[in-house]
Each structure stands twice: as C-alpha cells, then as structure tokens.
Amino acid sequence: MHFSKTYSQLLLTLPPELRQSAIQYRQLKKIINQIVAELNALGLSPDILQNVVQPPPHAADKGKQREDSEQYTGPRIIYEFATVDDHVEPRLRLCLHSDDLPPSDAPGPSSSPLRSDVNIVLPISPDVIRTALGSAVSTDTPESSEGQPESSDTESALKPAESSHSAPSGELIIPLVSDTNFFRTLTEALNSLAAHLVTKRAEFETTLRSLSHDISSASRPSSSTSSFHPYSPFSSDPANISVSSHALAITSRSDLDTWRQIFQLYIEADIFQGHQERFRGEREIEDAETRLQTFNSELNERISKGALKLRMKQSRVALKTFMDLNTFILDLRKFQHVTAEATRKILKKHAKRTALPLAPDLTSPFIIRPDSQDRALVLSRSTMRSSETLSLSLLLVQALTETLLPIIPHIDDYSCVICTSLAFKPIRLRCSHLFCVRCLVKLQKRGEEHCPICRAPTVLSADRSNVDWALLNFMKDWFPVEAKKKLQQNEREAAEEEMQELGLDMKGAAAAPLWQDNGHDIATLRLSNRQQIEYCQHMIERAAAV
Amino acid sequence: MSLPKRIIKETERLVADPAPGITAAPHDDNLRYFDVTIQGPDGSPFQNLSARRLSPDPSQNYSDGVFRLELFLPEEYPMSPPKVRFLTKIYHPNIDKLGRICLDILKDKWSPALQIRTVLLSIQALLSAPNPDDPLATDVAKHYKENEADAQRVSREWTEKYAHA
Numbered sequence: 001m002h003f004s005k006t007y008s009q010l011l012l013t014l015p016p017e018l019r020q021s022a023i024q025y026r027q028l029k030k031i032i033n034q035i036v037a038e039l040n041a042l043g044l045s046p047d048i049l050q051n052v053v054q055p056p057p058h059a060a061d062k063g064k065q066r067e068d069s070e071q072y073t074g075p076r077i078i079y080e081f082a083t084v085d086d087h088v089e090p091r092l093r094l095c096l097h098s099d100d101l102p103p104s105d106a107p108g109p110s111s112s113p114l115r116s117d118v119n120i121v122l123p124i125s126p127d128v129i130r131t132a133l134g135s136a137v138s139t140d141t142p143e144s145s146e147g148q149p150e151s152s153d154t155e156s157a158l159k160p161a162e163s164s165h166s167a168p169s170g171e172l173i174i175p176l177v178s179d180t181n182f183f184r185t186l187t188e189a190l191n192s193l194a195a196h197l198v199t200k201r202a203e204f205e206t207t208l209r210s211l212s213h214d215i216s217s218a219s220r221p222s223s224s225t226s227s228f229h230p231y232s233p234f235s236s237d238p239a240n241i242s243v244s245s246h247a248l249a250i251t252s253r254s255d256l257d258t259w260r261q262i263f264q265l266y267i268e269a270d271i272f273q274g275h276q277e278r279f280r281g282e283r284e285i286e287d288a289e290t291r292l293q294t295f296n297s298e299l300n301e302r303i304s305k306g307a308l309k310l311r312m313k314q315s316r317v318a319l320k321t322f323m324d325l326n327t328f329i330l331d332l333r334k335f336q337h338v339t340a341e342a343t344r345k346i347l348k349k350h351a352k353r354t355a356l357p358l359a360p361d362l363t364s365p366f367i368i369r370p371d372s373q374d375r376a377l378v379l380s381r382s383t384m385r386s387s388e389t390l391s392l393s394l395l396l397v398q399a400l401t402e403t404l405l406p407i408i409p410h411i412d413d414y415s416c417v418i419c420t421s422l423a424f425k426p427i428r429l430r431c432s433h434l435f436c437v438r439c440l441v442k443l444q445k446r447g448e449e450h451c452p453i454c455r456a457p458t459v460l461s462a463d464r465s466n467v468d469w470a471l472l473n474f475m476k477d478w479f480p481v482e483a484k485k486k487l488q489q490n491e492r493e494a495a496e497e498e499m500q501e502l503g504l505d506m507k508g509a510a511a512a513p514l515w516q517d518n519g520h521d522i523a524t525l526r527l528s529n530r531q532q533i534e535y536c537q538h539m540i541e542r543a544a545a546v
Numbered sequence: 547m548s549l550p551k552r553i554i555k556e557t558e559r560l561v562a563d564p565a566p567g568i569t570a571a572p573h574d575d576n577l578r579y580f581d582v583t584i585q586g587p588d589g590s591p592f593q594n595l596s597a598r599r600l601s602p603d604p605s606q607n608y609s610d611g612v613f614r615l616e617l618f619l620p621e622e623y624p625m626s627p628p629k630v631r632f633l634t635k636i637y638h639p640n641i642d643k644l645g646r647i648c649l650d651i652l653k654d655k656w657s658p659a660l661q662i663r664t665v666l667l668s669i670q671a672l673l674s675a676p677n678p679d680d681p682l683a684t685d686v687a688k689h690y691k692e693n694e695a696d697a698q699r700v701s702r703e704w705t706e707k708y709a710h711a
Contacts, residue, residue, distance in 0.1 A: 276563045418624055418658045420552040439658070442625055452659035 046355035591701035648682035
C-alpha cells in the first residue's frame with residue numbers, strides 16, 4: 001500500500017484535533033512534482049542532477065570539502081539552504097572553475113574517485129540559466145555579479161571573452177521557487193504542529209492538576225472526619241490499640257481504598273514504560289496499546305463485579321478523566337510516530353524524485369529539549385543525543401505518574417520487610433529500622449539480637465517505648481483496611497503460636513475468636529521467662545474456660 | 547498450612563521479573579520447593595565457553611552453561627534460611643561433592659530481610675569469587691590455594707562437562 005494511503009488511514013484512528021494539525025503528505029507530494037517540473041525547465045532533470053550535485057556543506061565536513069575542491073576543477077552544483085528572513089531557501093550554487101585546465105581536457109576521466117561530479121559536462125542551456133538569473137530576486141553573492149559564470153565545457157554563450165581567464169572561478173546561484181515552497185510548507189506544518197503540541201501539553205497539565213485535586217478529595221483518609229482519634233504514648237496503651245470498625249463507615253465517604261486499587265492495577269499494568277529487570281524503557285506503541293486495553297478491561301470487570309466500588313460521583317468522573325489522559329498519551333505517541341514517518345518519507349521522496357541530495361533532518365516537534373525553551377524548527381542535522389531529549393509522550397507519562405500516584409501512600413513504603421504486610425503495629429528499633437510487632441516478637445523469641453536490615457544489636461532491647469506512634473496513627477489513617485486485617489492476622493498467628501508453645505494444636509479454628517485479645521504481642525514483648533510462663537498459664541486457663 | 551503471603555509475593559516476582567541469569571520455579575505439588583538455575587558469571591571459570599562458541603547469537607547462550615540447584619523453604623522461613631543445594635557437579639572450593647554450599651548468609655548470617663532472590667544472587671556472586679580460605683571442599687580449596695590457574699582449568703573443564711541446560 002502507498003504510504004499516503006496508510007498515512008491517512010492511521011490519521012483517521014486519531015482524534016480530529018490531532019488529525020487537523022498533521023502534516024499534509026499529499027500536498028507535499030504535489031509540490032515535489034512542481035519541483036521536478038521546475039528543475040526540468042532549468043534543464044536539470046533528475047538523471048543529470050544525480051551526477052553533479054553536492055550536498056550542502058556542513059560544519060563537520062567543511063575541511064574535507066575544501067580538500068576535495070582542490071583536487072578537481074570543473075563545474076559543480078551545490079545544493080544549499082540559505083536562510084532568508086524567517087524561512088529557508090533552498091538553492092543551487094553553480095561553481096564554475098576554469099583554473100589551469102584547458103577546456104579540451106575537461107571530458108577526461110575522473111581524477112578523484114570520491115567525486116562522481118568531476119569533469120561532468122553540464123548541459124545546462126544557457127538561456128535557461130539566463131532566465132534563472134533574471135528571475136532571481138537578488139543574487140546575494142558578490143561573485144555572481146562580478147564574474148560572469150563561465151564553464152570550461154559548455155559551448156559558451158555564457159563565456160564572455162574578457163572574463164574567460166581573468167576570473168578563475170565564477171558562481172551562479174539559482175533559487176528554487178517550488179523547492180522553497182516545499183520546505184516552507186513542511187516547516188510551517190511542523191511549526192504549527194509544535195505550537196499545537198505546546199497548547200495540548202498545557203491543557204494536559206491543567207487537566208492533570210484538577211484531576212489530582214479531585215482524586216485527593218475523593219480519597220481522603222479517615223482523619224478528615226471527626227471520628228478519627230489519634231493515639232499517643234501518653235494516653236494510649238499499646239496493648240489496647242484497635243482499628244475501629246468505623247473505619248468501614250469512614251471509607252464509605254471516601255474512595256481511598258478504591259483509588260489505591262486502581263493505582264496498584266495501573267502500576268502493575270506498566271503501560272508506557274517497562275520497569276522490570278529484563279525490560280526497561282519506553283514500550284512499543286502496540287505493546288502499550290494492548291496494555292492500556294488490558295488495564296481498562298480489568299478495571300471494568302472489577303467494577304461490574306463489585307470488587308471495585310466507586311462510591312462517589314467525583315471518583316467516577318475522575319476515573320474517566322484518568323483514562324482519557326492515558327488514551328491521549330497513547331494517541332499522541334501514535335501521532336508522533338506517524339508524523340516522524342511521514343516527514344522521513346516525504347524527504348526521502350523529495351530526494352529520490354528530484355535527485356537533489358537528502359535534506360538534513362528536521363527537528364521533530366515532539367522532542368522536548370530539557371535545557372531549551374526555544375522550540376523553533378531549524379533545518380539542521382539533529383546533533384542532540386536521544387538521552388538528552390525527551391519525547392513529549394514520555395514527559396506526559398512522567399507528569400501523570402509523578403502527580404497522581406503519590407496522592408495515595410503505597411503500602412510497599414510502609415510494609416514490614418519480614419512479613420511483607422503493612423508493618424502494623426509499627427516498632428521502630430534504635431537503629432531506626434521498622435518492623436511489625438509480630439515479626440519483632442518472633443525475632444525476640446528466637447533470641448535474635450541483630451536487626452535484620454543493618455545487623456545492629458537492637459532487637460532484644462526493644463520494648464513498648466519503641467512503638468512509633470506517629471506512624472501508627474498515619475497507618476490507621478491511610479491504611480484502615482490493611483491495618484485492621486493485619487491486626488486480626490497478628491492476633492490469630494500469635495494465638496496459634498501460643499498454643500503450639502503449650503503443646504496444643506490449634507487446628508480447630510473455631511476457637512480463634514476467643515483469642516482475639518488486642519495487643520497480645522505487645523503484651524509479650526520483653527516479658528521475662530517467668531512472666532512468660534505466667535502468661536502462658538493465664539492463656540491455658542482461658543482456653544480451659546471454653 | 548497455607549502459604550505465607552511473603553512466599554506468595556516472592557514467588558510471583560521471581561517468575562514475573564526474574565533476576566538476570568537466574569530462574570526459580572516452584573513445584574506444583576510443593577510450593578516451598580523450587581527448581582533453580584544459575585548462569586555462570588561471565589569471566590569466571592563457571593561460564594560455559596564451549597556453549598558460547600557453538601552459537602554466534604549471544605542471546606541463544608543465555609540458557610547455556612547453567613547450573614541447576616534445588617531450594618527449599620522450611621516451615622520457619624523467613625525466620626530461618628532457605629536450604630539450597632547444587633544439583634549440577636561443580637569444582638568450587640565452597641561447594642562440596644553433595645552440592646552443599648558454604649555461604650554465611652545461608653547459616654549464621656541469615657537475616658529475615660534477605661529473600662530467595664538475594665540468596666540466589668549471592669550464590670551467583672560466589673561463583674565469581676571463590677573463597678578457598680573458608681573451604682567446604684578441602685581438596686578443591688587446597689588446589690585453588692596452591693595453583694589457582696590449574697584449579698580454574700579444572701573448574702572450566704567441569705563446567706563444560708556438566709553445566710548444560
């Protein structure tokens with residue numbers, strides 16, 4: 001399939017507002033036809049040009065060029081871009097050398113294997129060149145006015161006798177009108193696209209800010225209500241801490257847990273960028289698209305099953321906006337890809353059809369240079385390494401994750417490294433490392449002296465003064481569901497352990513509710529052996545009482 | 547006894563996002579028992595060079611020159627360390643004929659903050675840095691101390707002979 005067809009089909013899958021700012025591939029193709037016609041009129045048909053044209057000189061290979069130019073003489077044509085006012089003007093610079101070479105030697109064999117244009121006969125009709133000269137608005141090179149162009153090969157209406165040997169070389173500049181039009185159209189399209197993208201980016205960021213606000217207020221922690229009572233070391237006994245079941249009543253006025261689940265799913269979906277050992281970096285578009293779809297259907301499935309409850313209208317609206325932003329990023333990536341492809345193809349077509357050398361790369365409007373505010377397009381070879389630039393889509397992904405995900409504290413940042421659950425109730429050792437009370441009690445019972453993280457001898461000296469009250473309140477506030485679950489689990493596990501230590505088997509889980517003695521582990525923390533025996537006896541008595 | 551949350555989490559990550567050069571898969575009938583493979587580190591005598599020579603495509607060599615191990619998580623894990631043993635024969639001063647490994651973190655230096663993943667990475671590192679001063683296979687350690695180049699030659703021979711996928 002022709003690219004122009006593929007291109008327009010791809011554009012149809014994108015939202016209209018992006019589509020409208022796409023570069024006009026078909027129109028550019030038509031201009032290429034005009035360029036070819038113009039060149040033909042100049043007598044520079046592609047097969048002639050192919051042999052004589054040199055690419056525009058670059059800073060990098062200037063030295064080389066100079067060296068080359070010393071090696072041969074004869075006419076050559078340089079395709080170059082002049083910057084006129086605000087646009088670039090491609091033109092052909094004819095260099096006509098006579099030097100010491102007698103005209104008769106000109107059609108001889110190539111003296112330099114590197115240059116195919118050495119000693120090529122230039123069959124440009126002098127009339128045409130005259131016309132071109134006449135039509136040239138201003139030939140801004142001094143040589144062109146001073147020395148009449150002079151060719152060693154062309155039979156010489158162009159060669160005024162008086163300048164034939166006095167001016168060793170002459171230059172003639174032929175502006176290319178259609179070609180100027182081509183580059184103007186292309187750069188204007190890319191410029192307006194860049195401007196459009198700046199607007200879209202600003203819109204995205206505005207939406208993101210208000211979304212961030214909406215999610216924050218939809219997922220308020222329980223401390224935002226009057227029923228939250230913080231604990232303190234002065235008023236609370238660590239053994240009596242419970243996460244009240246009104247946590248559930250509170251969550252009905254907050255979608256905290258829902259948003260936590262949504263973000264967790266989002267992180268796991270890893271849509272635009274891989275974060276794994278084996279794959280890091282920006283994903284392929286197809287891969288990202290599949291991942292976004294999977295994420296979306298997983299969300300919908302959970303919502304329809306009732307596993308994910310969006311209690312507040314605000315949350316439902318926010319979720320839609322969240323999905324829209326992600327879809328926008330994906331569309332933008334597609335658009336970026338297709339625009340880059342269209343630009344590359346049209347420049348390639350331009351070079352192929354006209355036999356003019358491939359124009360230097362155009363700076364992509366999607367590439368954001370971190371150190372430069374100036375996004376103006378320049379016709380220059382992009383010297384930026386990819387590591388120094390950032391694609392717009394990636395920038396938006398980062399803005400999205402950096403703004404939204406931190407709204408809700410993530411459990412991994414507050415979990416105990418030993419059991420991997422929420423470190424509730426949190427015990428902060430003297431070495432500042434944090435564990436849940438359950439795992440710490442287990443370590444103490446094993447007589448383990450060293451902190452599992454830093455190996456400092458801080459475990460056995462921990463007691464109830466090591467409860468981290470601030471963190472305990474924070475966890476109760478932000479992780480009410482997890483804290484409650486962990487507390488129940490701690491109690492059950494502690495009870496089982498006690499029974500095992502007493503030589504009883506707790507297989508019959510029916511007895512479990514009896515052991516829901518809050519703060520069980522805090523009670524055993526740092527009890528002497530004798531106290532432990534007494535404690536066990538107390539437990540046996542309670543068990544016997546069933 | 548149901549599987550603790552920690553073991554489930556560790557297993558999920560080992561399977562979904564394995565460390566480079568290491569695989570670990572639990573048995574279906576015993577989720578505490580893992581089949582492990584460790585790729586010999588590049589530049590060590592435990593890198594299987596002959597396998598590498600066979601295939602010009604480096605990605606093809608990923609599964610070549612690997613050592614098979616077994617890993618078991620005891621009931622007290624993570625309070626006590628996993629039990630790990632080489633199944634592939636290996637000529638290494640800290641690994642004996644039965645595949646038992648002399649590595650402090652598997653014994654007295656175990657910490658419940660360590661994981662299956664970190665243990666396997668430590669074992670992989672042990673292949674890069676044999677420690678003949680704390681030997682388990684005394685004859686191999688003696689060989690390494692007296693003539694390291696020759697001992698490494700034997701290690702390489704064993705690797706080529708036994709360490710296949």
